[in-house]
Structure formats: structure tokens, C-alpha cells
Amino acid sequence: MTTHYDHAQVQEFWQYVWERDDVYELPADADDPTYVLGMFPYTSGTLHMGHVRNYAITDAYARYRRMQGDDVLHPMGWDAFGLPAENAAFERKTDPESWTQACIRRMRDELETMGFGYDWSREVTTCEPEYYQWNQWFFKRLYEEGLVEYEGASVNWCPDCETVLAAAQVEEREVERSETSEGASGDAASRDTERVCWRCETPVGRRELDQWFFTITDYAEELHDGLDDLEEWPDGVREIQRNWIGRQEGARIGFEVAGAAGTAETASDEASAATTTVDVFSTRPETVYGATYLAVSPGHDLADELAAGDDDVAAYVEDVRERDPGEVGFSGVETDATATHPLTGEELPVYVAGYVLEDVGTGAVMGVPAHNERDHAFALEHDLPIEGVVAPKDASVDVDLESNAYTGEGILENSGEYSGLESETARERLLGEVAAIEDDVTYRLRDWLISRQRYWGTPIPVVHCDDCGRVPVPDEDLPIELPEFVRTTGNPLDAAEEWKQTTCPDCGGPAERETDTMDTFVDSSWYFLRFLSPGLEDAPFDTELADDWLPVDVYVGGEEHAILHLLYTRFFTKALADLGLLEQREPIRELKSQGTVLYDGEKMSSSKGNVVAPQEYGAETTRLFVLSAAHPEQDFEWTANNVRGAYELQQDLYGMASAFVEEGDMRVKRRPHDGYLAREIDRTIVAVTDEYERFRFHRAATEIRELARLLRRYREYERPHGEVYRRGLLTLAALIAPMAPHLGEECWNKLRGEGLVVEADWPTPESDVADYRRERRLVETTLADVRDIVDTAAIDDPERIDLVVAQDWKYETIRLLRDDIDESIEGADTESLVDRVLEAGLDAEREAVAPFVADLLARGDHTELEEISDAASERSILERSAWLVTDEFDADITVRQATDGDELAEAARPGKPAIHISYESS
Ligand SMILES: [Zn+2]
Ligand SMILES: [Zn+2]
DSSP states (O other): OSOOOOOHHHHHHHHHHHHTTTTSOOOOOOSEEEEEEEOOOOSSSOOHHHHHHHHHHHHHHHHHHHHHHHOOOOOOEEEESSSSHHHHHHHTTTTTTHHHHHHHHHHHHHHHHHHOOGGGGGETTTTTTTHHHHHHHHOOOOOOOOOEEEEEEEEEEEEETTEEEGGEEEEEEEEOOSSOTTTTTOOOGGSEEEETTTTTBBBBBEEEEEEEOOOOOGHHHHHHHGGGGGGGHHHHHHHHHHHHHTEEEEEEEEEEEOOOSSSSSSOOOOTTTTTTEEEEEEGGGGGGGGGGGGOOTTTSSSHHHHHTTTTTHHHHHHHHHSSOOOHHHHEEEEEEEEEEOTOOOOOOEEEEESSSSTTSSSSEEEEEETTOOHHHHHHHHHHHHOOOEEEETTTTSSSOOTTTTTOOOEEEEESSSGGGGGGHHHHHHHHHHOOTTTEEEEEEOOOOOOEEEEESBBBBOOOOEEEEEEEEEEEOOOOOOOOOOOOOOOOOOHHHHHEEEEEETTTOSSSOOOOEEEETGGGGSSSHHTTTSSTTTSSSOOHHHHHHHEEEEEEEEEETTTTHHHHHHHHHHHHHHHSSSSOOOEEEEEEEOOOOEEETTEEETTTTTTTOOTTTTOHHHHHHHHHHOOOOTTEEEEHHHHHHHHHHHHHHHHHHHHHHHOOOBOSSSOOHHHHHHHHHHHHHHHHHHHHHHHTTTHHHHHHHHHHHHHHHHHHHSSSOBBHHHHHHHHHHHHHHTTTSSHHHHHHHHTOSSSSGGGGGGOOSSSSTTTHHHHHHHHHHHHHHHHHHHHHHHTTTTTTEEEEEEEOHHHHHHHHHHHHHHOOOTTTTTOOOOOOHHHHTOOSSHHHHHHHHHHHHHHHHHHHHHHTTOOOOHHHHHHHHHHHHHHHOOOOOOEEOOOOOOOOTTTTTTBBEEEEEEEEEEE
């Protein structure tokens, strides 16, 4: 029989058994199962190390919960729509469907080889009509609820992906530019950044297109405030979302604008036709007296109106809307309109300016060049007055408003009746007293642009009719399935003529289908719900089950999803709740962001050529290694040497189980050191359980390794006690099983464990080991002290070692005086403390107690006082562990308790036995 563990050989067998016994299938009668989920993979064709780490974490936790007796829902599916499949199909002269299905087959094989235990009966694939029909159904429900908008907008366009992008899919990248504009130091808009596509890093441009949006901004407040309650989410992810949502408190200030009349649709009646009110948002309303102009974004309604009657404005608007915001700078065009300052009544010029963003605040600003950097830059460019209205409190601060804005707080000046007030006071009074200035909150969050001009996604269920406009497709005509793939350079749906031509559901006349598909992040916004009832035909998910089973108990994935997937998922859940489909408003209770696996200090990536394939070192070695290398949230370095450690742990455990079966000859009569081992098995169970609960698999692995080492030593020390030793080995098999399930199963089987370890009960301690840390520390420090004495005294060959536990009265003394000692280390009255001890009737003499109390007071470190036990239990711990001393020093050991007068009595302290070593002097 071999004692070499060959994972490749055993894996197929156990995988067959697990599948045969349906061990990962959620029982039909499960009531509120523990829902453990890893972010489902994009179907790229191969698993990479990030996937392996992600799924090793969820799998270990799911297995652990199952052994704890939970019903566990641990499903897997495929994020299968998306541009890469379309590109791959185009290059390989195939179609996205065939390509994606081939990828799925390959990745599923890989997941199975790794031994991840999924309930495959719940598999979902987002590119199948059975799934994406529900995207269309949700689109319609959101449409009816007023959460879908169709708008002509200037949107982000990736020329390489040939599609628009959502705001969250545009990333900022620092670029080096040689030229710098003069006098604009510290100016936010002049910082050299480039906006690039999240997928292909191509610089993003602008396009004017009619597009579909989900109005996620309707939920900005709830998405923001709800973050506070997500206590089991990493702070980092919550902070990223908080910043992305970008809540800002400030004021809305109304300016009357004249000179835009005539074409204004907003001017509702004849009397007001001459003026219109433009609201601006400002976080610093107290600077209102410093406003010297008003500026609106090129997308603002007022800009439209003004453009209609002014060719210069029209040309500017046209120009800016097609350009990248980075190129627009502080350009602008003065209009014929004028705005009336709400406090001074002064007439201010009105500009259309590209630096004012349409979807930030109200899309209009009051220009306060003296106290806002961007307004300052604009004023310099257009020769506008700069009027200071806030002066620093500290008069020695040098302020030169011509060269720089002063953006701090201070004392108001040139501000009418508010002059002389501090910024904050002025702000409050203005809000309270001026009708045109009102409290307001804005959010940086934009609506979610879901249109994509690509093929491989969910068709948007709308037709365009010349007579009726945009008409949603009736539910009974869903799903709108994708037509066959057409290889073309533009949008393939646009080229699918036959598919595109349809009839209008309203008037029956000829109409065209919408050719945009949905952002694939729509698919992933609700997939966790489909896993509850994957085969359901008349609804996307079972509402009753969802109410019982949600939220997802533990969700694991990469932090890069913080503002895309994880924000959209929260939005979707809230919207579905408002549609009456869910009770829960938050989808995920506990979120874990896994760290990165590094190689030579860099993230593994195929473009850098530093990829380690999951199979390279053997599937189970890899998963055991990624779990034992570091805390799940930390990055760690892949080194062959450390992988070896994981490999050796497997060989050790397997070798010990094999040897046990072969040796057979075991002791029946119990000896004290069996008690130590039994306690250590219990202590390890408690420690490992705690580590699994906290996702600290690396520390669980360390505990397992320690127990294995101890068991080996125990076996070598003396013929093992059959029952105790077997329990130790079975415990190891069970404790390692969540991380290395094939190994766990193989060892469990060799040791004749009951049933399958995957279905076994989680081990429980046989004795009370609540104090296990203290017990371990006593043994460790005693051993270290013996070692120390042997070294310091240069003892070659100790013959006998006495371990002497302190007298009972010392434990009692500490208990009696604990509080006093803690409080009065310095200058305590030793005499009165000694009196108290003696009055309590302890069995001790004053001449013994006095120096002990003095010594206690003199010690700086009183941690030992916190964990005082009693002489009897210390003695029995030392007796059980005496074999470790014998084993290490090859000497006889005695453990006894000191009595007064004993020469070792004075040295013995609670938690610190006196040690005496006899040896042959040479
Ligand atoms: Zn791109
Ligand atoms: Zn029609």
C-alpha cells in the first residue's frame, strides 16, 4: 500500500461519489438555507487564479456550514453575455453563442476538477432566453414604474468597443502632458487625466445619441444612507460607493433670467414669457454676493432656448457636445440673456460654458471667481470681475484674488447686511431669510445608461413606430430573442433586416425593433434571485422563497466591482422591492472582497506572462495553498516554496492515516499523556471552528498543521492509545475537509469514519476547553523556561526535572487583592494588604505572604492576574503535558505542589511553576 497521496487518482472517485449522492443539492424542504455565493464568472474560457481563490473561499465556507448542520445554498452560473464573446466569434469566424457555450463547457470542467461543490441543478446562464427574457420583463416593469427613460444625450463612446458606456464604466487615467495652461496651478480641471474605457482602455469620446437609462438617481439617497447599515461589508467598498454616489449638502438658488423668451417651452403663460428662473446648486451659498456671472451647461434647457435664436450659441453648443470634457477646458460663449442677482438686483451676464456639467447639480452655476477655482479660471479666460466676499479670519494670511481663488471659510465682506458674519453663520441666516435660497442636497451619481450598440446582450423590448412612437413589446410576445449573428463592423442587430422589421403592437402598422441591447450588468444585477428557483416559468423568481432566503448570507468577489455590479445590485433590489416583488431592500448581508494573487509582486495576467494555471501544481494543492497563504482579503505572493508547504501538509495527513490503518497495534490502557492529546484535540477543534467562522482559513490551516505535528510526536513517543489517536486523525480529516475535500474524504474513509466526511457532523470537543488559550500558554511558557535554564546553565544531560506548582494561598491572595493591585501599583500600603489576606483566614504565615504581596506590587505586568486559575488544575495540566518535557529533554519529570518551607516554594507563582533540574555535573 502506498503512503503517497496522489490527488489526481482519488479525485475522480470522490467526485463520482459526491455526484451520485447529490451531496451539494439543497434539500427540497430547506428552510432559510445559508446562502453562500461567489461572483459568477464571465465566460472567458478559462479559470484564472483570481477565480480559484474566490471559489476556494466560498467552497470552504459552504462546506464548513454544511458540516455544522446548515442547509447550504451554494450555486454557480455564467455571466455569459458581453463584448469579448462577440469579438472572439468575429475573429474565429464562429458565432458568440457557440463560442460562449464552448467556454462554459471548459470552465465547468475546470471547476469540477478543482472539486468545488456546487448545486449544479440550479445553474443559470445569462445568454439563454430562459434567463434573459426576465431582463426584458424587468425592463418593462421598471418602465411602467417610471424608472426607465429614453433621452437624447451626449454620452461616453468607446470607439474601439463601438458602443456607449455607463458613467461607471469610464475610468480616469493620469497622463503626462507637456503644455500647462498659465496661472491655473491647483486647478481641478487642468489636472491631466484622460478618460478611458474600463474594458479596453481606449480613450473615450462623446456622442450624441438617443439612449435608454435606468433612473438609479431616484435611489441616490437610499443607496447612500443604506451604506451605514451594511456593517458586514468591507469599509473600503462602502467608502468607494459613498464617494461614487457623492452626496453634497448645499443650497439651491434661483436666478431670474431675461432675454431667452420666444422659444421657451418652459415659459408656461404669457405673463412670465419674458423671464425664466434658473436654479443653481452651490455648496457655499454664503458666497452669493461674489457672483459675477451665471453659466449653464451646453445641455441645459436654457442653452437650447438661447441657441434657437443665436447662431454663436448654437455653434458652441454643437461643438462642445461632441467633444471630450478634457478638451473643452474653460471655453464658453456669452449670450444675450441676463440674470438678476437675487439679493443685489444687479444684472449679471449669462454664459453657456462647457465646464458646467449637465448632470451635476442643476447643470447651472453662479460664477463666484473669488472663491471657486473653476469659476476663477473661467473668469480669467473671459475677463469677468473677481469680487472677494470672504476674508480669512487670520489677517496675516496673504490673499491675492487676481491670481488665485480663496476657497477657505472666514468672515464675510461686501455682503450687505451679512458682512462681518462668519461663513457658517451667514450660510444659516441666508438659508433662513432669503426666499430664493433653499436647503438642497445633490448627488454625483448619474442615471445608469443601459443601451449598448452591440449584439451579444439582451434585446431591449421596444419597437419604434412612426405613428405611435416608442411602444413596449407586450409581455406575451417576450422573449424577444436574438436573431442569428451577422458578421459586420457596425451593430449586428442593425444589420439583421428581417429581425428588425416588425409590426407595431399598438396600431399594427410597420415598425422597427430597438436595436440596442442591454448593458450586461443588468444580467448580473439579479442573478442571485434566479438561483432560488431556476426553472420557474411564469416569474423571474419565487417571491415567497426570496423573502425567506434573502439576503445572500455571504458574497465573495473582487473589490473592482464596488461601483458597478455591487451598486447596480443594490439598486435593482430596491427597485424590485418597490415593485412588490421583494421584501428585502438590501441583497447582501456579508460581503468579502478577496485580495489578489501576486507573482513577482505583480498581479497575475496573461499580458504580463506571469500566470500560474490552477492545475499546474495539482488542483487540491492549489486550493489549499490559496486558502492557507493569507487572510482572504489580503494580497499574497505566489511562491513555489510556499506551495510546497501545502503539498506537504496533504502528504503528512495522508501518510498518518495510512500508517494507522497498517500498524493496527494500539494500546488500550490510558496514560496521562493520552489526556493531554485528548485535550489538545479539543482545543484544536475550538480554535479551528473559531477561525472558520471568521474566514481565517490560513489560521485554521496552521492549527491543523500543529495538531498533525503533535500527533506524529505522540505516536513516536509511545505506542498510541487506539481510541484517542484515531479520534485525532479523524478530527484532522474533518477539519481539513472544507479546504481539501478529496484529501479529507480519503483519510476519513481509510479511518472508517461514518459515511462521507462531506456530510459528517463538524467535530465537537469532548471536554470543556473554554480556557484553552490559558492552558496552552502555561505549557508553552513552562517548556520555554525549562529550555532557558538548560541553555543558560549549559546542562548537557538533565536527569530529573521538578515542576512545582505554587501553594493554594497564592492563588487565593491574587483573587482577594486583584482589584487593589490593579489600581495601586505605586505606593500601595503593603502591610494593610497583607493584613487583609491573613484576616481572610488563608493557610499562610505572614513571613511568606509579605514578600509575595510585595513582589506582586512590584511587577509591572499584571496580565497573569486576569487568567488566574487554581493549583489543582495547573497541576493536572502539567502532569498531562509532562511527556513533552520527557520527550524533549530525555529526563524524568515530577510534578508536585509546593508547601511552605519547601526550598522551591518561594519561586513558584500562579501560572509560573518553579523549576528544578538535577543533572550529573561533569
Ligand atoms: Zn472599449
Ligand atoms: Zn403604431
